[in-house]
Amino acid sequence: MLDALSDKFEKILKKLRGQGVLSEQNIAEALKEVRLALLEADVNFKVVKDFIERVRQKAIGQEVLQSLTPGHQVVKVVWDELSDMMGRERAGLSLNPQPPTIVMMVGLQGAGKTTTCGKLARLFKSQGKRVLLVAADPRRPAAGEQLSALGRDLGVEVHRHDQAHATTKDVVAICRAGVERAREQGFDLVVLDTGGRLHIDDELMGELVAVKAATSPHEVLLVADAMTGQDAVTMAGQFDQKVGLTGVILAKVEGDARGGAVLSIRAVTGKPIKFIGVGEKLDALEVFHPDRMASRILGMGDVLSLIEKA
Amino acid sequence: MGWFQRLSDGLGKTRSAVKQSLDRFLGRPPDQALIDDLEASLLGADLGARVVDRLITQVNEQARSVSGTTVADLQNLLSQTLYGVLKPVAGSSLEELLNKGPKPFIILVVGVNGAGKTTTIAKLAQRLSQAGRRPLLVAGDTFRAAAIDQLQVWADRVGAELIRQRHGADPAAVAFDGIVAAKARHADVVLIDTAGRLHTKSNLMDELRKVKRVIGQELPGAPHEVLLVLDATSGQNALAQARQFHEAVGVTGLALTKLDGTARGGILVAIAEELKIPVRLIGVGEGVDDLQDFNAEAFVAALFGQPAGAS
Ligand SMILES: Nc1nc2c(ncn2[C@@H]2O[C@H](COP(=O)(O)OP(=O)(O)OP(=O)(O)O)[C@@H](O)[C@H]2O)c(=O)[nH]1
Ligand SMILES: Nc1nc2c(ncn2[C@@H]2O[C@H](COP(=O)(O)OP(=O)(O)OP(=O)(O)O)[C@@H](O)[C@H]2O)c(=O)[nH]1
Numbered sequence: 367m368l369d370a371l372s373d374k375f376e377k378i379l380k381k382l383r384g385q386g387v388l389s390e391q392n393i394a395e396a397l398k399e400v401r402l403a404l405l406e407a408d409v410n411f412k413v414v415k416d417f418i419e420r421v422r423q424k425a426i427g428q429e430v431l432q433s434l435t436p437g438h439q440v441v442k443v444v445w446d447e448l449s450d451m452m453g454r455e456r457a458g459l460s461l462n463p464q465p466p467t468i469v470m471m472v473g474l475q476g477a478g479k480t481t482t483c484g485k486l487a488r489l490f491k492s493q494g495k496r497v498l499l500v501a502a503d504p505r506r507p508a509a510g511e512q513l514s515a516l517g518r519d520l521g522v523e524v525h526r527h528d529q530a531h532a533t534t535k536d537v538v539a540i541c542r543a544g545v546e547r548a549r550e551q552g553f554d555l556v557v558l559d560t561g562g563r564l565h566i567d568d569e570l571m572g573e574l575v576a577v578k579a580a581t582s583p584h585e586v587l588l589v590a591d592a593m594t595g596q597d598a599v600t601m602a603g604q605f606d607q608k609v610g611l612t613g614v615i616l617a618k619v620e621g622d623a624r625g626g627a628v629l630s631i632r633a634v635t636g637k638p639i640k641f642i643g644v645g646e647k648l649d650a651l652e653v654f655h656p657d658r659m660a661s662r663i664l665g666m667g668d669v670l671s672l673i674e675k676a
Numbered sequence: 677m678g679w680f681q682r683l684s685d686g687l688g689k690t691r692s693a694v695k696q697s698l699d700r701f702l703g704r705p706p707d708q709a710l711i712d713d714l715e716a717s718l719l720g721a722d723l724g725a726r727v728v729d730r731l732i733t734q735v736n737e738q739a740r741s742v743s744g745t746t747v748a749d750l751q752n753l754l755s756q757t758l759y760g761v762l763k764p765v766a767g768s769s770l771e772e773l774l775n776k777g778p779k780p781f782i783i784l785v786v787g788v789n790g791a792g793k794t795t796t797i798a799k800l801a802q803r804l805s806q807a808g809r810r811p812l813l814v815a816g817d818t819f820r821a822a823a824i825d826q827l828q829v830w831a832d833r834v835g836a837e838l839i840r841q842r843h844g845a846d847p848a849a850v851a852f853d854g855i856v857a858a859k860a861r862h863a864d865v866v867l868i869d870t871a872g873r874l875h876t877k878s879n880l881m882d883e884l885r886k887v888k889r890v891i892g893q894e895l896p897g898a899p900h901e902v903l904l905v906l907d908a909t910s911g912q913n914a915l916a917q918a919r920q921f922h923e924a925v926g927v928t929g930l931a932l933t934k935l936d937g938t939a940r941g942g943i944l945v946a947i948a949e950e951l952k953i954p955v956r957l958i959g960v961g962e963g964v965d966d967l968q969d970f971n972a973e974a975f976v977a978a979l980f981g982q983p984a985g986a987s
């Protein structure tokens with residue numbers, strides 16, 4: 367179904383490109399297909415609406431309609447707008463000159479936080495940095511053990527203090543102690559693995575606020591699942607509003623999800639996408655490429671080469 | 677606040693907008709602004725552009741062709757259409773299956789990473805023990821870090837036995853052990869956990885096929901239920917998940933988790949329509965009691981509000 371859509375989309379674009387003169391009617395038809403492609407990719411419907419409106423405004427502009435290759439121009443407008451929204455930066459993560467750099471991971475249940483902590487630890491360890499992982503999820507069964515197991519595999523230390531009925535105070539204490547230890551023992555990076563929680567759970571969101579206040583992290587990263595649907599905007603918006611984010615990591619990108627959620631998350635938070643997770647193994651972490659994600663969302667193998675051929 | 681309340685609240689704004697416009701439209705067919713509102717709320721519930729386009733076409737037709745159509749009529753039309761799609765997949769409850777089914781009754785639990793498989797197994801085990809059955813858990817996720825420990829913690833909490841091997845063991849071998857143990861110990865129900873896997877990874881899907889095959893060899897007719905766990909937060913990709921898991925291991929039931937959030941699991945409609953797999957359970961929290969049977973009527977009402985007349 368998704369493939370059929372992108373085929374159709376490519377055909378429409380081809381038709382547009384082949385057209386000497388473009389009418390507003392042509393453009394409207396093409397944009398209808400673009401809209402469908404974005405919705406099928408789980409881009410939030412409000413984001414889609416704004417996007418299409420912006421593209422329409424630009425596409426019916428004089429420069430486009432009167433250019434020698436109007437079809438080409440429309441494709442380019444779509445592409446440019448999409449890449450703009452995605453952010454052009456290739457962000458990654460840089461360590462603070464004054465160690466330790468403190469990173470706090472947050473997100474919904476099962477998004478991929480713990481695994482991503484392991485991935486970051488591996489990445490920085492390979493650059494010769496000393497990393498401390500902090501098990502800040504004392505509640506989910508064996509969450510601490512999961513982080514410890516990753517630490518053992520990597521040869522990275524894990525700060526952990528399991529408690530059966532941990533309160534917010536306990537979680538804050540664990541995180542504070544972890545950061546303190548990192549400072550005293552000269553670690554370069556300390557990563558706090560908080561438990562999964564719903565953005566509407568005020569008590570647990572408050573716990574994140576408390577952890578943040580107690581540890582002053584340099585980065586608060588939202589880990590989001592690439593398969594997330596329309597709710598991505600509410601979720602990311604709430605995490606940003608209530609806790610304050612500095613960036614986003616998108617996990618489980620290697621499947622066939624189009625990952626439109628990333629566009630919605632960018633649109634509501636404006637925060638950079640730092641990395642993508644492309645597998646369960648700890649080496650499966652890549653720096654985010656906005657252009658690749660753009661072509662993935664539209665479902666076109668390689669939009670850039672299409673544009674170049676036009 | 678219950679999940680139903682939350683689901684309804686999520687669409688509350690749309691519903692009240694609909695109610696307000698009722699006055700404006702009284703006696704006249706609804707206008708484009710209303711249709712747009714409706715479309716937005718349907719898309720927002722993850723019903724997907726195709727299902728939504730179809731529903732909107734229906735609404736438009738009715739509004740145009742039947743004079744005197746009210747907004748409430750349209751709301752009813754939508755509820756009824758969706759109910760028509762979902763009612764058949766409300767199917768038998770797990771309890772009914774167990775009552776009819778053989779002993780031991782083998783349930784293989786599958787799904788993508790982080791969907792909620794292990795937690796759903798724990799909740800099920802709790803429910804079964806409370807109903808006086810003897811569940812046996814099988815730690816078939818030998819891949820993810822501490823996945824076995826996670827299930828062990830749950831097994832201890834709900835007082836169920838767990839069959840496990842070491843991390844990295846062959847999942848089919850663990851499943852085999854589970855069946856053998858279930859027969860020897862006269863367990864009523866066997867709940868087999870598996871590692872999360874993306875439906876696009878063919879080697880991992882092959883591994884799952886093998887697990888199923890081995891179960892069937894050891895106990896002909898088993899597994900008696902292949903339960904696919906889907907995350908309600910997921911969007912259109914859930915349809916691809918359902919298709920691929922179904923093709924690989926023949927899914928016989930669905931569990932929709934994380935409905936306690938603000939996501940609405942509308943993708944279930946497209947899945948129900950295409951694959952017609954019964955929805956057995958919904959997950960509404962992380963606690964061991966946060967499991968309910970699926971109820972098509974409540975689900976539709978939560979998506980659209982109560983049908984006109986009922987509220
Ligand atoms: N395929 C794939 N799986 C991933 C990726 N990142 C994480 N996972 C898997 O997703 C599942 C959940 O990951 P976790 O790291 O436990 O997620 P979490 O956010 O810590 O979960 P909670 O702590 O329970 O909220 C596990 O099965 C991971 O192996 C990824 O990039 N690709
Ligand atoms: N809010 C909420 N959280 C849930 C629900 N079901 C499961 N979870 C949480 O989701 C996260 C993932 O659940 P798991 O049961 O570990 O998921 P899984 O499918 O076994 O994950 P993998 O084995 O890593 O693929 C955990 O933090 C659970 O507590 C639910 O119905 N509501």
Ligand SMILES: [Mg+2]
Binds near residue numbers: 479481503559561562
């Ligand atoms: Mg975790």
Ligand SMILES: [Mg+2]
Binds near residue numbers: 817823870
């Ligand atoms: Mg599991």
